[in-house]
Amino acid sequence: MMGPASSLIRGGNPQGAKPYERFLLSPTAWGQLPAALQQEPDLALLGLWADAAQVHACFLHEPSAEAVLASTPAAGWNYAALSPARPGAVRFERMILELWGHRAEGAVGLRPWLDHGRWPLRHPLAAKPIPFSGEPPQPEFLSVEGEGIHQIPVGPIHAGVIEPGHFRFSVQGEVVVRLEQRLGYTHKGTLSLMLGTSPRAAVRYAARLSGDTTVAHSWAFSAAVEAALGVAPPPRALHLRALMLELERIHNHLNDWGFVCNDAAFAFLHARCGFLREGLLRAIAAAFGHRLMMDRVLPGGVAPDIAPRGAEAILAALDAVEAEIPSLMQIYEAHASLQDRVVTTGYLRPDLARSFAAGGQVGRASGRDFDARRLPQNQPYPTLAFDVPVLEAGDVDARLRIRVMELGQSIALVRQVLASLPSGELMAPLPVRAGEGVAMIEGFRGDCLHWVKLDDGGIIQALFPRDPSWLQWPLLEAAIEDNIVADFPLCNKSFNCSYSGVDL
Amino acid sequence: MSILTGLLTQLLHLALMLALAPVLTGCVRWLKARLMGRRGPHPLQPWRDFLKLLKKRPVLAENASIISRAAPYVALAAAVLAAALVPSFARGMVLAPFADLLLIAGLLALGRFAMALAGMDVGTSFGGLGATREMAFAALAEPALVLAALIFAILAGTTNLDVITGIFQEGTLGLRVSLGFAALALLAVALAENARIPVDNPATHLELTMVHEAMILEASGRHLALWEFQASLRLTLWLALLAAVFLPFGMAAPGAGPIAWVIGLLVFIAKMAALAFALAVFESTIAKMRVFRVPEFLGAALLLGLLGAVFLFVSTGLS
Numbered sequence: 001m002m003g004p005a006s007s008l009i010r011g012g013n014p015q016g017a018k019p020y021e022r023f024l025l026s027p028t029a030w031g032q033l034p035a036a037l038q039q040e041p042d043l044a045l046l047g048l049w050a051d052a053a054q055v056h057a058c059f060l061h062e063p064s065a066e067a068v069l070a071s072t073p074a075a076g077w078n079y080a081a082l083s084p085a086r087p088g089a090v091r092f093e094r095m096i097l098e099l100w101g102h103r104a105e106g107a108v109g110l111r112p113w114l115d116h117g118r119w120p121l122r123h124p125l126a127a128k129p130i131p132f133s134g135e136p137p138q139p140e141f142l143s144v145e146g147e148g149i150h151q152i153p154v155g156p157i158h159a160g161v162i163e164p165g166h167f168r169f170s171v172q173g174e175v176v177v178r179l180e181q182r183l184g185y186t187h188k189g190t191l192s193l194m195l196g197t198s199p200r201a202a203v204r205y206a207a208r209l210s211g212d213t214t215v216a217h218s219w220a221f222s223a224a225v226e227a228a229l230g231v232a233p234p235p236r237a238l239h240l241r242a243l244m245l246e247l248e249r250i251h252n253h254l255n256d257w258g259f260v261c262n263d264a265a266f267a268f269l270h271a272r273c274g275f276l277r278e279g280l281l282r283a284i285a286a287a288f289g290h291r292l293m294m295d296r297v298l299p300g301g302v303a304p305d306i307a308p309r310g311a312e313a314i315l316a317a318l319d320a321v322e323a324e325i326p327s328l329m330q331i332y333e334a335h336a337s338l339q340d341r342v343v344t345t346g347y348l349r350p351d352l353a354r355s356f357a358a359g360g361q362v363g364r365a366s367g368r369d370f371d372a373r374r375l376p377q378n379q380p381y382p383t384l385a386f387d388v389p390v391l392e393a394g395d396v397d398a399r400l401r402i403r404v405m406e407l408g409q410s411i412a413l414v415r416q417v418l419a420s421l422p423s424g425e426l427m428a429p430l431p432v433r434a435g436e437g438v439a440m441i442e443g444f445r446g447d448c449l450h451w452v453k454l455d456d457g458g459i460i461q462a463l464f465p466r467d468p469s470w471l472q473w474p475l476l477e478a479a480i481e482d483n484i485v486a487d488f489p490l491c492n493k494s495f496n497c498s499y500s501g502v503d504l
Numbered sequence: 505m506s507i508l509t510g511l512l513t514q515l516l517h518l519a520l521m522l523a524l525a526p527v528l529t530g531c532v533r534w535l536k537a538r539l540m541g542r543r544g545p546h547p548l549q550p551w552r553d554f555l556k557l558l559k560k561r562p563v564l565a566e567n568a569s570i571i572s573r574a575a576p577y578v579a580l581a582a583a584v585l586a587a588a589l590v591p592s593f594a595r596g597m598v599l600a601p602f603a604d605l606l607l608i609a610g611l612l613a614l615g616r617f618a619m620a621l622a623g624m625d626v627g628t629s630f631g632g633l634g635a636t637r638e639m640a641f642a643a644l645a646e647p648a649l650v651l652a653a654l655i656f657a658i659l660a661g662t663t664n665l666d667v668i669t670g671i672f673q674e675g676t677l678g679l680r681v682s683l684g685f686a687a688l689a690l691l692a693v694a695l696a697e698n699a700r701i702p703v704d705n706p707a708t709h710l711e712l713t714m715v716h717e718a719m720i721l722e723a724s725g726r727h728l729a730l731w732e733f734q735a736s737l738r739l740t741l742w743l744a745l746l747a748a749v750f751l752p753f754g755m756a757a758p759g760a761g762p763i764a765w766v767i768g769l770l771v772f773i774a775k776m777a778a779l780a781f782a783l784a785v786f787e788s789t790i791a792k793m794r795v796f797r798v799p800e801f802l803g804a805a806l807l808l809g810l811l812g813a814v815f816l817f818v819s820t821g822l823s
Contacts, residue, residue, distance in 0.1 A: 152629045152712075159721065160709030174795060263713070265705035265792030271540035337702060338791040485633075486795040489710040 003040030006061060008032060009070045017436040017451075018227040019377050022056070022069035030072035030080055034106075037085035044357035046440075046471075047449050048082060048092035049464035050100040052127045055079045056464070057089075058438065058449060060357060065375060069438065069451070074102040075127070081107035088356040088471045095504070099191065101126040111140050114184040114503060125191060144170040144178050152485065156185045163499035167488070174484040179477045186503040195460055199225040199299040199430065199452070202460055206450070207294050209465055210501035212255075215241070215248045216443025217465060217501075218297040220450040224463075225299040225430070227377075227437030228454050234425040237301035238380045243417045244293045244302075245441070246410040247284055247314065250321065251277050252444040253403040253410075256496050260400055261332065263489045264341040272328055276321045283317035286310055301427035311418050318411050329404060342397040346491030348479040350394060358475055359446025359468045361406070362495055364390045365398035372442035384416050394479075396494040432458035445469060445498065467501030506759050510598035513756075513765065514588065517597055520769070521587040521744070525736035526550035528743070528780055533707075535784035550736060557729035565626040565722060575622035576723070576730035579615040583734040586611040587741040591669055591748050593768035596758020600666035605653035608665065608745070609646065612697065615734060616642055623719030630711050634718025637795060641703065641715070644802035645693045651809030652686040652693070656749070658816045659683070665748065673752040685812030687750055692805035694742045699735070700783065702793040703801070713792070740776075743783075747775040 002010070012023030025033070037043060046058040046067065055074040060067045072079055081104035082089040093104040094113035101123030104110065115122070117136030121129040141151075149172050156164035164185035170178040190209060194202040199222075206221035207214045219241050226233060233241075258273030281291045287310025288296055296302060332338060348358075353366035363370060371388040373381040389405035391398040434456040440447045446468030453462040476495045480488055530547035537544025546552075564572055589603040589611075597603075620638055623631035653663050659677055660668045671677065696703045699716030708714055711721065720731045748755070754771030756764035793801065 152633065154629075154711060158709075159711045159714075159717075261791070263710060265701045265708065266790075267536070267707070268540050268788055271542055275541060335789070335791060337793060340797075341791055341794065484795055486713045488712050 003036075003043060005033060005036035005040040005043045005059075006068065008036045009059070009068055012070065015071070015436065017069055017438055018230070020058075020067040020069055020438050022071055022436065022438075024054075025070055025072045027072055027077065027079065030070070033070070034080060034082055034085040037082065041355075044354070045082060045086040045088050046357055046447070047451075047464065047466040048089050048096065049451070049466070050074060050096045050102050050125075051453075051462035052100065052125065055096060055102055056451065057082065058451065058466075060370075062354075062357075062370070065370065067438070067440070074100075078103045078105040080105050083108040086355070088474065091470060091474065091502075099123065099125045099504070109142075112137070114187050116184055119187075124189070125195075139166075139182055141168045141180050141182075142178065146172065146177070148172050149177060156182075165499050169485055169488070171485055174486065176480050176483055176485055176488070179480045179488070181473055181477060183473070183499055184503050186500045188500075188503065190465070190504050191463065194463055197460055198458060199454070199460065202463075203298055204295060206465055207297075210467055210469075210498040211292060211294070212252055213248065213443040213445060213448065213467075213498065213501070214292055214294045215244045215297060216441050216445075216448045217450070217467070218295070219245060220439050220441040220443075220448040221452065221463075221465060222297055222299040223378075223439030223441060224437040224450040224452040225454070226428075227439055228435030228452055229431055229433060229437070229458075230435065231300060231428050231430060233301045233428050235380070235422040236424045237426050237428075239417050239421050240302045240306060240426075241297055242380050242384070243306070243314075243414060243421075244288065244296060245443070246413045246417070247280070248293065249410045249444040250318070250407055250414070251280050251284070253407050254280070254321070256403055256493065257328075257400060257407075259496075260342070260396065260490065260493045261338065263493050264338055266335065266338050269328060269332060272324065276324060279320055280314075280317040283310075283313040286313045298427070300430045301425070303426060305426055311421075314414065315418065318414060321407070322411050325404065325407060332400075339397070341487075341490060342400065342494075343395060345396045345487050346479045346483060346494060348394040348475055350392060352475060352478050353394070356471045356475055358471050359442075360444070360472070361399045361402040361446075362472045362475060363446065364388065365402045366394040367392045370447070372440040372447040375440060377439075378441065380417070383420075384413055386413050396490055399494040430458070432456075434458075443468065445496065445501075446472065465504075467498050469497035469499075469501050472497045473502065506596070507598065509759060510596055510600070513594040514597040514599055516765070517592050517594065518584075518588050520592055520772075521590075521737065521740055522584070524776070525587075525733065525740040526554055528740050528776060529736040531777070531780050532739075532784050532787075535781055536788055539784060539788045550732065554729050554733055557732070558726055560725035560729075562723065562725035562727040565628075568626050568722075571621050571625040572722075572727075575618040575625070576727045576734070578618040579622075580730045580734040580737075582611045582615040582618070583737040583741070586615075587737050587744075589665065590741050590744045591666055591755065592744050593772040594756035594758075594760065594765055595666050595670055595673075597666070600758075601664070603665040605656065605663045605665055605668075606650065608741075609649050609653065612649075612738070613642070613646060615738065616697075619716075619719050619731070622723070626722050628722060630714065630718040630721050633712075634715050634721075637715045637798075638719065641696050641798055641802060644799055644806050645696045648689045648693050648802060648806040648809045651806065651813055652690050655682050655686040655809065655812045655816055658813070658820065665745070669748045669752045669755065670757075672749060673755060680816075682812035682816045683750075685808040685815070687746075689805040689809040689812070690746060690749075692802060692808075694746060696798070696802055698739045698742055701787045702790050703798050705792050713795075715795075743776055743779045744772075747772070747779065751775050 012025040015022040098115040122132045152169040154167040166182040207218040254277040258270040262270035285291045350367040436453045438451045449466040455461040530550045534544040620635040623635040660671045704715040756768040
């Protein structure tokens, strides 16, 4: 069953990563990888990153949901680009060049991405960063030729309070011919801040990678560390993590539902969803002491425990949410003016979603059936019952419907977790030893992939947190084509990608 | 004596319109918030914002020309003049002989023209985007308004609003199909003119979907206060116009005394409250339409106006 790319990777030198093996490939073997990948479309690229010496890639064999990592030495020469075979690699290759200085040979476009020419250093994560001073260059955008085409620059400062990002629209009248994003405005140097620290110190940065999906990222980071060290967190901690992750999914899906409708100027659903979300957030604050549950998931377990009456508060808030979803859905479906805005708008082709390996509702609304909660190592999910809704329609409406269906599943999951919450310890001690681990946790946007390599002092030697938005942002550019400019906010909100999560 | 009462009612009317305009905007916002289960800002909030912004110096772009400076005053002056012409609680005001529907349409067009120029003056992409959309909509909204005026002119023999109101108040014309068409056309035009849902969203923060807001995105301080005020005034005058034509009852006749004025005032406020409520309910139950749909929507208004006029021609021709 192994395709040419899989066998090429597995022919490399195993490096001892857990639970998915990482194979070190010679530059020659890596050089054959793009061609092999083209012959094996089932092997999806989940992420591409580097450290000072090597370039690493994570692949997912879609039919078996089995991941595998591949690396190649990159210092001193150019590694072969994967972007000709996997379009999702383009932005990773641009990032690798800017952060580590490794250049991809044959890459599709290596224009600046995160580095706008305003950092005092170039290649800040390379073995030897280069001091940089001078005028920041003008941004380059792909040109569009044709009659009557003009550009609309939007952002990074917007009229509303949202994250900063620049969007360059090439439009013909009102129709978008091309959209290009320019992010990097929330660059925080997260990787430099995490390198060289202990996992317990670094998890705070993972939790702040993107504030709305804090539980998913801190769990993914913690799970990668635990895999590296061979630690199994206590069952109660795992159940509490699942509880928090589902609560995070519920409050974010409610938020997105309201905001998509608000972008069509249908403020009623926005107000109701905001009301329900607020009730839930207050219950969460009562249960966990923080509205977004930031810094509650730590490597080794969870701290602190759920408050004594927290479960009741959460269940009461969820009852209110569940009671209102059918009537809100009916209002959503019954208003032709609203349906007219969302149905067929921002259509994402299923083959594009597959070729980018888009996770979350972006992928599942376009027929890509992947959910990291079904991976066997992600306890306690194998012991819980839930469905993963998948649709084929690929428009704004489908992405919204996936969210609403997931709301119901997540509410049921919360009830299951609370009913079967084991008692016992919350933390497992972390040994001090070397190791390498990788983990995938399904946040509300999609699978958060974290890879961590610890040295024998238990200090982070290399790591990469990959937000699901890495693979979703480029698809927004594809989904908006041939839509009108005024529908962009609606499409954008239905994707709801994270700016902060990709601005490492 | 009649000139004196005419002058007095005119001054009272203008003061009422100016005082009422921000309150009306505030009431619509408050009602919409209540309909969604939110507490909502105080109905006087637009007044407070206006007074606050009026004290602030506008920040202008470096390349702003005299247009950016003059446009808010032109637009406000046009709106005030138009508001002075639309009768509220009494007919026979001193400016009544000039209260021609076509003049009102022209004043509204002047205000829109000033706003579109202000939107394009600084050269930002959003100002231009809003101005092109506004002009595209106006190309259909204005003829629809003129056709509605034509229907009234055929029925009442004049385009003078004061006279039309008087004739409709007597009720001798009875119910006419054409008037129904004219009412629908005017309602559609009123929604577009005042940047309401489903044509535009007055509360949006999304630059790319804006029409009216996009043109005043660069305005600040005193200029923003004037823009906001003229927008409120236009909404008030549109509602007053609809009330004067289609709900003309209760209005004080020319030369009537203060008691009739008080009755007229109470009836007028009740009418405006009812219209504001209807607007809030309508806006809460409908989503904004795609920008491409707006010309269809206004085209339908134009057709209705045309149909009403044709019906009227045919029926009067035959009788």
